[in-house]
Amino acid sequence: MAVTKTNEPAVNNMNYKDALQDKIFKIIAQAANELNVESYVIGGFVRDLILKRDHKKDIDIVAVGSGIELALKVSELIPNKPKVQVFKNYGTAMLRYHDMDIEFVGARKESYNHDSRNPIVENGTLEDDQNRRDFTINALALSLNESTFGELVDPFNGLADMENKTIKTPLDPDITYSDDPLRMMRAIRFASQLNFEIEAESLASITKNKDRINIISGERIVDELNKILMSDVPSVGFLLLYQTGLLDIILPELTALNQVEEIEGHTHKNNFYHTLEVVDNICPNTDDVWLRWSALLHDIGKAPTKRYNKKQGWTFHGHEFLGGKMAKKIFERLHMPLNQKLKFVQKMVMMSSRPIVLAQDIVTDSAVRRLVFDAGEDVENLMTLCEADITTKNPNKFKKYHNNFKIVREKIVEVEERDKVRVFQPPISGEEIMELFNLKPSREIGVLKEAVKEAILEGEIPNEYQAAYDFVLMKAEKMGLKKVAK
Incomplete structure (x- = not known):
């Protein structure tokens, strides 16, 4: 087909032919020529090439003819003949070349039924194929044909839209x-x-x-x-x-936060816009999408728990616990993974206020031990979330909170080095307790193990075997249990 010329804006000051120097484009051009079909690289690769974004991982090739036949011919021309995955129902094929996934499709036109996003597909021209694209910036194509290699086909002025x-x-x-x-x-x-x-x-x-x-x-x-x-x-x-x-x-749970009420002159902050600010705050500090989800959902329990009383003003008691339960319902409704990803998000939501409370009060060793024990390996992620949660516009408060969080972080390192509670294991096992007092599995064993854990977390005893052993003997005596003589 004829190549459509456009008035190219400043964003387009590159030589496309130079951008197609990778050997794979020459191979595709050769294969298309041997099959006597037109071929073009189209879509995201071209868009990101022009925008100077990373563009080399996924490449879409459209053939005015059979995309599957073109993929098979390309594979033949590559020395190691990579495997071609064929999807006959969709008329597409894919192969991997070095670190690139290359998908081939025949040019097509589409029509839709009202109750489905799956199109009815017919063979078409390049123009038909560009018409079915979602946006003008994704309809750009570069020719891989011998006479027009590297020329841009831009029927919808996508370049101008990029410029604007x-x-x-x-x-x-x-x-x-x-x-x-x-x-x-x-x-x-x-x-x-x-x-x-x-x-x-x-x-x-x-x-x-x-x-x-x-x-x-x-x-x-x-x-x-x-x-x-x-x-x-x-x-x-x-x-x-x-x-x-x-x-x-x-996500109606999020939009429910966009309500600010006033009673007796008292208002609360808009938790919807606060949430979006927290999400933006956390992004420079993590690329973990599930930690970002935690930031998005950390306050969803506030809308249903919002109450007002004259003594305390606005309260949101238990919003973290309810928010964790709501997170599960969201994951179920949207068919998100109901595995460790969900458990992580729930943990972050349910613990999201803990470090904030610590940062406002005197930081005690026992409070830090409990924080580290409950958060486990996720304590750093929790601190990252809570620091992002500081959205006050008061510079003095902002500085104070961050300084306090610095103290909490230092305390976490100090307590963890000394007490090893992040991956807590009881210094004395249930089996040893059973042997000490000639007990069968029973409630008393659980009580003693829990007492040891609490004593360590409260700082009553160090996280060491002898201290735990002596503590168990003392606690057991109070419970009327006698050590078995050996």
Whole structure:
């Protein structure tokens, strides 16, 4: 097909032919030529190439013909003949070349039924294939054909949209978003990742079509939420989700926090905007998506536990415990992993106030021991979360809280080095207690083990065998148990 020329903006000051110097593009071009089909590299690779982002891991190739045949021919031309994964139902194929995953698809046009995002597919032209793309910045293609190698095909002025930092659909946004409602999440995700703005008509269309998100699976939604959370400033994406009404459908537990009440002149802070600030705060300090989820969910228990009384003002008693239970319901509803990832998030939510309380009071060894014992290997993550939770705009309070957290961190190191409670194991085992007092498995053994643990955490005895042994003998005597003579 003819290559569409555009008035290329300043963002496009590169030689695309030079950008396609990797040997794989020459091999694809040769294979396409032998099969007498047109081939193009399209989509995210081209977008990120122009934006100077990492672009070498995933490559999409469109063939005006059979993408599967092109993939098989490419494999033949590569010396080690990499295995081609064929997905006949989708008309696609994939192979791995060095560290790149390369997917091949035949150019196609699509139509949709109202109750499904799975398209009805027909063979088509490159223009048809570009029409079905979600955004103009993802419809850019680079020719791999001999006569036009490296030339850009940009029918929707995607380069201009990149220059203007705009997310825009190639066709009517109502059709684009209604056909595949996941594109609404993708638009917001790209806005968050790239720091682009969604075109006004397109943004209004997302609001109009928001209820269509209900046909999308939880797994797909979470994949986009994770990518928003992993952007540099996730609040950009979450504010767009809120503005368009999508967040109220996907995570109503979060939007419930966007309520500020006043009684007798007393108000409480807006916990929704506070939460987004905490998420932004934590991002420079962790790339762990589950710790970022913990920040997102750490206050969700506050809406249902909010109470007012004249003595204390606004309270949120037990919001951490309830928040942990609510986190599980969210994970179940969105089909998120119900394994150690959930347990980690629940632990972070349920313990999210503990270090904050410590940082406000005199830091005692016993309080720190209990914190480290309960948090275990996750104590550093918990401290990172709690430091991100400091959103006060009062510079004196901000400095004071951070200084106090520094003291807590130092105390954690000191107590852990001395008492080894992070991976706590009782110095004296249940089996030895049974042997000492000639006991069978019984309640008394649990009572004695718990007493040893409490004595260590309270600092009554060191975390050492002899001290624990002597303590057990003393405690057992009070319980009327006699040591067996040997």
